[in-house]
Amino acid sequence: MLIKPAPDIRPSEITPERVYLSRRRFLQSLTAAGLAGGLAGIADAQTVMGVSVIRELDYHPNPRYSTDEAKNTLEEVTGYNNFYEFGTDKGDPARYAGRLRTRPWSVAIEGEAEDTGVFDLEDILAPHTLEERIYRLRCVEAWSMVIPWIGFPLGDLIRRFRPTSRAKYVQFTTLLDPKQMPGQRYPVLDWPYAEGLRMDEAMHPLAILAVGLYGKVMPNQNGAPIRLVVPWKYGFKSIKSIVSIRFTEQRPRSSWERSAPREYGFYANVNPEVDHPRWSQKTERRIGAGSFWEPRQPTRMFNGYADQVASLYSGMDLARNF
Numbered sequence: 001m002l003i004k005p006a007p008d009i010r011p012s013e014i015t016p017e018r019v020y021l022s023r024r025r026f027l028q029s030l031t032a033a034g035l036a037g038g039l040a041g042i043a044d045a046q047t048v049m050g051v052s053v054i055r056e057l058d059y060h061p062n063p064r065y066s067t068d069e070a071k072n073t074l075e076e077v078t079g080y081n082n083f084y085e086f087g088t089d090k091g092d093p094a095r096y097a098g099r100l101r102t103r104p105w106s107v108a109i110e111g112e113a114e115d116t117g118v119f120d121l122e123d124i125l126a127p128h129t130l131e132e133r134i135y136r137l138r139c140v141e142a143w144s145m146v147i148p149w150i151g152f153p154l155g156d157l158i159r160r161f162r163p164t165s166r167a168k169y170v171q172f173t174t175l176l177d178p179k180q181m182p183g184q185r186y187p188v189l190d191w192p193y194a195e196g197l198r199m200d201e202a203m204h205p206l207a208i209l210a211v212g213l214y215g216k217v218m219p220n221q222n223g224a225p226i227r228l229v230v231p232w233k234y235g236f237k238s239i240k241s242i243v244s245i246r247f248t249e250q251r252p253r254s255s256w257e258r259s260a261p262r263e264y265g266f267y268a269n270v271n272p273e274v275d276h277p278r279w280s281q282k283t284e285r286r287i288g289a290g291s292f293w294e295p296r297q298p299t300r301m302f303n304g305y306a307d308q309v310a311s312l313y314s315g316m317d318l319a320r321n322f
């Protein structure tokens with residue numbers, strides 16, 4: 001085997017330019033030999049000349065779906081996270097997610113679909129082309145970030161597995177493994193973390209499955225190896241480290257909805273008019289933006305994506321269906 005198994009990669013291991021360049025040449029020679037194909041632009045993590053490197057991804061930017069707001073830095077994006085499987089402090093995921101083994105990884109496609117089964121991540125990704133989309137992520141805790149995600153439309157994956165006419169919803173589940181995810185030893189949430197979308201929401205072209213950010217393979221603390229990003233909904237809908245995608249007839253209940261149904265609804269659309277019971281959603285704080293007294297910015301309906309997604313909810317009372 002030329003490619004060694006994936007080491008655990010921490011953000012502190014981000015490789016200097018020089019190593020990337022020599023690694024690129026190394027990969028080119030692999031591709032030429034036909035050994036690195038079939039991974040949808042992802043070459044696996046490896047050690048090159050004794051140095052472990054973060055894999056780089058082949059992708060093309062998609063400005064049509066990208067905000068032109070200033071991006072948060074890689075340090076902010078990988079250092080201030082919610083990933084309760086590794087602790088509830090914003091710094092815990094960066095500290096502890098390194099122990100998550102993201103290869104090999106498989107994803108079960110289950111429920112109301114013609115083609116179900118358990119698939120290697122590589123086979124899940126193989127037919128898809130990766131693109132970069134710069135999305136704002138608005139956390140329900142009233143902070144936000146702007147992140148250059150790398151991924152592909154969730155709808156493209158759903159179509160491949162041919163959901164039946166009974167498939168009205170899609171449920172997503174995170175890995176359950178308290179050995180790797182020590183936060184799961186505490187009853188903070190009803191583990192494993194689960195989320196769901198209505199089928200038309202899941203098919204919307206803005207909803208993506210992301211496998212990287214900032215041109216690199218997804219850092220563990222951001223939900224490696226594969227996570228959802230639904231930019232018009234509060235961040236908690238964007239479930240990380242997915243091991244199951246299930247098509248259902250009944251509306252699934254998400255972990256947050258189960259733990260506090262008055263505070264976290266199934267829809268969780270970003271909405272400045274509907275406050276969380278314990279705080280306002282009218283404004284938000286951009287992580288890293290300037291000084292402590294930097295003015296908060298107004299939160300936008302559907303996180304700024306109203307033109308694209310408001311029609312999904314026409315006729316619905318969004319104060320009741322929060």
Ligand SMILES: Nc1nc2c(c(=O)[nH]1)N[C@H]1C(S)=C(S)[C@@H](COP(=O)(O)O)O[C@H]1N2
Pocket residue numbers: 077080081082083084085137138139140145174193221222223234235236237238239240241
């Ligand atoms: N499995 C899992 N997914 C999760 C969470 C979590 O605790 N566990 N936190 C959510 C919340 S509340 C937010 S705001 C986003 C944060 O994503 P980021 O750390 O990549 O910015 O991830 C979401 N996905």
Ligand SMILES: [Mo]
Pocket residue numbers: 082138139140141234235236
């Ligand atoms: Mo969040």
